[in-house]
Amino acid sequence: MSKAQRLDEREIGTKTRDLYPTRGTQEYLTERIDPVVYGDGEPKGEHSLTQEQLDFYEQNGFIVVPDVFSRAEVDTFIGEYRKLAASDKLQDREELVMEPASNRPRSIFSLHRFSELFARLARDRRILDKIVQILDSDVYIHHTRINIKRPLNGKSFPWHSDFETWHAEDGVPRCRILSAWIMLTENNQFNGPLFLIPGSHKYFVSCSGFTPENNHKYSLRKQEYGVPNMKTLEKLTAEGGMAAALGSPGTLILHEGNVMHGSADNISPVPRTNLFFVYNSVRNAPAEKPFAAPKFRPEFLASRDYSPLRPVEGTKGH
Amino acid sequence: MSKAQRLDEREIGTKTRDLYPTRGTQEYLTERIDPVVYGDGEPKGEHSLTQEQLDFYEQNGFIVVPDVFSRAEVDTFIGEYRKLAASDKLQDREELVMEPASNRPRSIFSLHRFSELFARLARDRRILDKIVQILDSDVYIHHTRINIKRPLNGKSFPWHSDFETWHAEDGVPRCRILSAWIMLTENNQFNGPLFLIPGSHKYFVSCSGFTPENNHKYSLRKQEYGVPNMKTLEKLTAEGGMAAALGSPGTLILHEGNVMHGSADNISPVPRTNLFFVYNSVRNAPAEKPFAAPKFRPEFLASRDYSPLRPVEGTKGH
Numbered sequence: 001m002s003k004a005q006r007l008d009e010r011e012i013g014t015k016t017r018d019l020y021p022t023r024g025t026q027e028y029l030t031e032r033i034d035p036v037v038y039g040d041g042e043p044k045g046e047h048s049l050t051q052e053q054l055d056f057y058e059q060n061g062f063i064v065v066p067d068v069f070s071r072a073e074v075d076t077f078i079g080e081y082r083k084l085a086a087s088d089k090l091q092d093r094e095e096l097v098m099e100p101a102s103n104r105p106r107s108i109f110s111l112h113r114f115s116e117l118f119a120r121l122a123r124d125r126r127i128l129d130k131i132v133q134i135l136d137s138d139v140y141i142h143h144t145r146i147n148i149k150r151p152l153n154g155k156s157f158p159w160h161s162d163f164e165t166w167h168a169e170d171g172v173p174r175c176r177i178l179s180a181w182i183m184l185t186e187n188n189q190f191n192g193p194l195f196l197i198p199g200s201h202k203y204f205v206s207c208s209g210f211t212p213e214n215n216h217k218y219s220l221r222k223q224e225y226g227v228p229n230m231k232t233l234e235k236l237t238a239e240g241g242m243a244a245a246l247g248s249p250g251t252l253i254l255h256e257g258n259v260m261h262g263s264a265d266n267i268s269p270v271p272r273t274n275l276f277f278v279y280n281s282v283r284n285a286p287a288e289k290p291f292a293a294p295k296f297r298p299e300f301l302a303s304r305d306y307s308p309l310r311p312v313e314g315t316k317g318h
Numbered sequence: 319m320s321k322a323q324r325l326d327e328r329e330i331g332t333k334t335r336d337l338y339p340t341r342g343t344q345e346y347l348t349e350r351i352d353p354v355v356y357g358d359g360e361p362k363g364e365h366s367l368t369q370e371q372l373d374f375y376e377q378n379g380f381i382v383v384p385d386v387f388s389r390a391e392v393d394t395f396i397g398e399y400r401k402l403a404a405s406d407k408l409q410d411r412e413e414l415v416m417e418p419a420s421n422r423p424r425s426i427f428s429l430h431r432f433s434e435l436f437a438r439l440a441r442d443r444r445i446l447d448k449i450v451q452i453l454d455s456d457v458y459i460h461h462t463r464i465n466i467k468r469p470l471n472g473k474s475f476p477w478h479s480d481f482e483t484w485h486a487e488d489g490v491p492r493c494r495i496l497s498a499w500i501m502l503t504e505n506n507q508f509n510g511p512l513f514l515i516p517g518s519h520k521y522f523v524s525c526s527g528f529t530p531e532n533n534h535k536y537s538l539r540k541q542e543y544g545v546p547n548m549k550t551l552e553k554l555t556a557e558g559g560m561a562a563a564l565g566s567p568g569t570l571i572l573h574e575g576n577v578m579h580g581s582a583d584n585i586s587p588v589p590r591t592n593l594f595f596v597y598n599s600v601r602n603a604p605a606e607k608p609f610a611a612p613k614f615r616p617e618f619l620a621s622r623d624y625s626p627l628r629p630v631e632g633t634k635g636h
Contacts, residue, residue: 152477152548156583158470189507190560192582230470233587242508242586264510264582265474268560269551 020175022168022206023292027229030204034175036061036256038281039136045129045311049254057134061201061259064245068126068252069182077275078184080117081146084108095300099150109300111144111275118144120312122277127180128311130254135176135281138308142166142177142278143301146184149192149273154266156192159233161205162278163257164226165219168211169293170302171286175201177257177278183247184273192266194253197233199240200260205232211293216301228260236260282308338493340486340524341610345547350520352493354379354574356599357454363447363629367572375452379519379577382563386444386570387500395593396502398435399464402426413618417468427618429462429593436462438630440595445498446629448572453494453599456626460484460495460596461619464502467510467591472584474510477551479523480596481575482544483537486529487611488620489604493519495575495596501565502591510584512571515551517558518578523550529611534619546578554578600626 019033036058043049049057049065057063069077085105090096095114097107111118121127122141131139149155162179166172187193205228212218215225228236245253255261257278266272285306290296337351354376361367367375367383375381387395403423408414413432415425429436439445440459449457467473480497484490505511523546530536533543546554563571573579575596584590603624608614 152551156474156585158585189562190513190582195508195585230587233470237587244507262585264508264585267474267476267513267580267582269548269555 018291019173020164020167020204020206020291022164023209023211023225024206025208027208027232028206029232029235030206032175032202032204032258036201037134038176041133044133045125047126047129048133049130054133057254057256060196060198060243061256062196062198062243062245063254064247065252065254066247067250069250071250074182074184074249076117077121077182078273080115081108081111081275084111084114087114089114094298104150105148106150107145107147109143109145111146112141112277123309123312125311125313127252127277128309131178131180131279134178134254135279137176137281137283139279140282140285140306140308141303142170142172142280143303144278145276147274147276148271149263149266151191151266151269151271154192154272156265157263158227159197159260159262160226160228161200161258161260164205164207166257166302167291168226169215169290169297171288171290171296172280172284173287174284175258176281176284179255179257179276179278181253181255181277182275183249183251183253184275185271186248187246187251187272187274188268188270189244189246190268191270191272192264193272194245194261194263196243196245196255197236197240197260198243200236201256201258203236204258205260213294215293216297233260279309282306336609337491338482338485338522338524338609340482341527341529341543342524343526345526345550346524347550347553348522348524350493350522350576354519355452356494359451362451363443365444365447366451367448372451375572375574378516378561379574380514380516380561380563381572382565383570383572384565385568387568389568392500392502392567394435395439395500396591398433399426399429399593402429402432405432407432412616422468423466424468425463425465427461427463429464430459441627441630443629443631445570445595446627449496449498449597452496452572453597455494455599455601457597458600458603458624458626459621460488460490460598461621462596463594465592465594466589467581467584469509469584469587469589472510472590474583475581476545477515477578477580478544478546479518479576479578482523482525484575484620485609486544487533487608487615489606489608489614490598490602491605492602493576494599494602497573497575497594497596499571499573499595500593501567501569501571502593503589504566505564505569505590505592506586506588507562507564508586509588509590510582511590512563512579512581514561514563514573515554515558515578516561518554519574519576521554522576523578531612533611534615551578600624
């Protein structure tokens with residue numbers, strides 16, 4: 001990244017007012033200021049969304065796209081994360097989060113920094129064509145991770161907007177950021193699938209509660225700040241209902257940064273394993289300091305490398 | 319109940335061998351010894367199951383019957399349980415189980431002993447005709463309860479067979495016992511519905527672990543004994559898959575005593591509230607002592623009143 005680009009981003013950060021105040025004394029709902037689909041939404045590449053898919057995403061805040069990756073590719077991804085989890089380079093690092101009760105991985109962060117295959121996958125046109133179509137700019141990786149919700153006792157996660165945390169704790173100024181995630185196992189009604197509130201991304205829930213220092217050390221296990229209350233959830237679900245992201249291995253989900261989501265626990269004997277890539281617009285790099293936290297979260301949760309991603313054709317050759 | 323009847327039942331208990339040993343040193347699977355549908359299964363009343371419904375129940379271990387109770391009746395049931403929860407007669411009694419974190423009821427046991435309406439509902443022909451058709455004998459109430467799985471943080475419950483507990487801890491000798499339950503709120507994929515493993519009732523999972531004294535004080539909150547392991551669940555689900563009991567208020571579910579079931583937590587803003595009646599055949603009254611516990615559980619969890627129920631026509635007139 002050039003020095004000029006860094007300065008430009010810092011300037012954006014410094015100048016940006018806090019348009020989404022949160023973590024104050026009380027919870028309230030405001031309307032979203034930012035567009036959901038930036039620019040004209042025209043297809044920018046052969047793997048762009050159709051107009052119908054784009055409209056669905058705009059309206060609901062997510063879209064489930066089946067069969068984007070083949071079973072053979074999914075097997076490769078599973079093999080790669082297992083290799084990573086067992087490799088020396090991740091031992092004793094914060095990026096590797098183990099189950100408290102067993103010696104098995106629950107999450108691995110920064111996959112793209114530890115694996116050539118995942119670095120390439122993060123730039124795969126089947127994902128990136130869609131991201132660029134929605135955000136209408138170059139993008140960089142905010143963070144990547146794999147989440148393994150263990151069979152029988154994989155824990156639930158309360159409702160939250162990712163953007164609320166990324167804004168409060170990482171200083172991401174505007175909602176020009178989204179997640180693309182890939183199912184590596186079936187996500188069904190029994191193994192703790194992601195629930196979403198369609199249309200909730202068009203509101204911003206300003207949550208109450210002052211963010212404690214090093215909140216991420218607790219929030220990765222159980223989020224307590226940035227969780228909306230019953231009244232807010234009743235209002236959001238009264239308007240939008242609830243939806244579950246279900247699908248087979250190889251399904252791609254685009255998931256707007258601000259859509260309200262959570263998940264039940266997994267009591268089934270099948271793990272729920274998903275691969276996450278979070279993309280932020282290079283025009284939306286973080287401000288000089290977080291908007292509602294004492295200090296930035298660590299790099300593996302919110303990258304400070306804003307280099308624009310260059311797309312590649314698939315994961316072959318690895 | 320006459321003295322003769324009591325003696326007769328005690329005799330049954332004393333003579334009965336332990337045909338379903340459990341809570342030993344290791345877990346294993348055996349085949350069910352007892353029939354699922356007793357007798358000829360012929361309809362015994364106007365509210366009996368159809369042959370098709372009965373076949374489904376026999377094969378899967380449960381059946382969901384929509385629209386058995388009207389919305390108006392459901393509203394009456396909800397009003398009645400709220401009145402009970404607030405009434406003096408239940409305060410400080412074991413039958414009323416409150417949420418640890420709030421002052422709201424989570425379960426009320428022995429509904430039929432505290433409420434005329436629920437006593438009558440337990441004998442409603444719309445339920446009892448089906449029970450008698452399946453068990454081919456007079457029945458008594460093993461226990462009744464209402465379960466309220468709270469919105470946002472209602473807790474999950476691990477897989478188990480009710481019969482395993484009723485046999486181990488209550489001395490119920492044979493699997494001639496079943497639950498009939500009524501949905502008082504919608505049970506949907508988002509509010510922690512009951513998951514079942516179809517066909518699992520045709521096996522008996524002999525679970526490992528010695529039952530501690532007063533186990534019920536803990537097991538009502540979180541069951542730890544009688545919970546099968548991963549290998550068993552994989553085998554059962556490989557054969558039968560998984561099913562969810564979903565439906566609208568007023569839906570009746572018949573649920574064979576030995577079918578393996580559990581439920582995820584409720585992160586939705588809608589409570590999951592269900593009314594349970596457990597019926598045991600009078601020919602299957604408990605043995606002199608439990609088969610795998612130091613002493614019997616209290617009366618409200620396993621009644622010692624084996625009086626046969628006389629059916630009534632509906633809940634009107636209350």
